[in-house]
Amino acid sequence: MKKNITQILAIVLLLPTVLFAQKYGTRTGTVTFEASVPSFEEVAAENKSVSAAVKASTGDIAVLALMKGFRFKVALMEEHFNENYAETDKHPKATFKGKIENFDVSKLSSTPKAFTIKGAFTMHGKTKEITDKAMISISGDKLLITGDFTVKPSDFEIEVPKVVRKKIAETVNVSYNLLLSK
Template sequence: MVFILVSACFYGQKYSTRTGNLKFEASMSSFEEVAAENKTASAVLESSKGDLAVLALMKGFRFKVALMEEHFNENYVESDKYPKASFKGKIEGFDASKLSTDAKSFTVTGELTLHGKTKKVTDVAKISKAGDTITIIGGFDVKPGDFDIEIPKLVSKKVSEKIAVTYNLILSK
């Protein structure tokens, strides 16, 4: 029994958050900003394996313009039909015991599921640790077409073909 508890303490350490910050930017110069932020993403890091999972409710993204938020949920990502986006992946070469307050670069590879489609994503994230908190910061680009998200011709010149996604996850034990 003691062995099981010791194993769980040293090898099964999970860090998590329910207040992960996700942002996306799809703006084109000379047009209105197309950007949103979600401050309620959930994330779990299994520190012994470097496994990372992130889940965001699509209706959690907030825009500066309410009408844009409505169009995003109803016409683009179809939030009622596809209510969440998720990422499941691995931090390559991850060793929590070697982290410090100075962020180090790690390659993160996994699968992003959005709008019912799954695509492989690779990113270089900056990861640091202070006390019982691990911070993971990074970003990557996605294309709406890769996830069968159609941008109507009427607004296609106002929305970038590549959408920059950034994340800031502050995970605690």
Template sequence: MKKISLYLALLIGIAGFSQSKLITKTGKITFEASVPAFEEVKAKNESVTCVINTDNGEIAALALMKGFRFKIALMEEHFNENYVESDTYPKATFKGKIENFDISKIGVTLKEFTIKGKLEMHGKSKEISIIAKIKKTESGLEIDSNFFVNTDDFDIDIPSVVSKKVSKKVNVTLDFILK
């Protein structure tokens, strides 16, 4: 039985290495939850990890919540302690698939693709579908997207004291170059 398990693990490992993967550990995610006439609520994380299996279009991304940087330190503190509770929920992850992905048909001009998958954040998960623009670059594959996430979908409470200053509809922008 041990030999069968060992052979099975070895085969799975070899199959995993035979797949083509592109990766980045310096992907950028920016989010903005600003409301007009109030102070900007915006942050950027420039150390997001993303992996694409170029054989089948599977994609996965991971962002550490404490990696988001704000212009105002107090906003960053409130974001981590009161909103996303990053000590309890330290990361956001996405696992999904790029529909109709064929690496051989990606050129140097941006082409739109639909990416569907599960976004997990703040202890909750939600199936999402986004449009992303993908192209080949000298250094790899570039993926850009802009979409909205609702804080209610992830049980992120916005205190009534600031509810008119912070939008529940959060604009998320991502920019990845995978090599």
């Protein structure tokens, strides 16, 4: 009887470790975007409070960025971004839900390896399928995922007024740096 209780207690204590050891997460990921054009003021912003999770056993990945978390060098540009372009009161977040293809955490090392990530990127109430090449490495219990992709504001029905249309690139470069822990 005592042996059974000890075994049950060991299973109960170890089960959460086994179940949760399969997931990596962060709330301090970084996403930047740039939509600058030559000869005009830089149009760029950074968000350092991006949440992300990766399920190690499947390669499923989810990322969430609150739109009001993007910081610009110029306060007026940030205000215009929130009110006129991203309309953050109506569309407060951007999300990505997808899968890292052929992901096997046991084969990772500190040397970054290229992986294809496919999934749905949702912003401004519109969803677009994205395929991206990301670099992934591991060091101890830290998983690092970096990469970049491009989007067009028009794909998400974001209207750029004619007055500033020539000052904002038609294609926006989005970069991410996610350091996830077990």
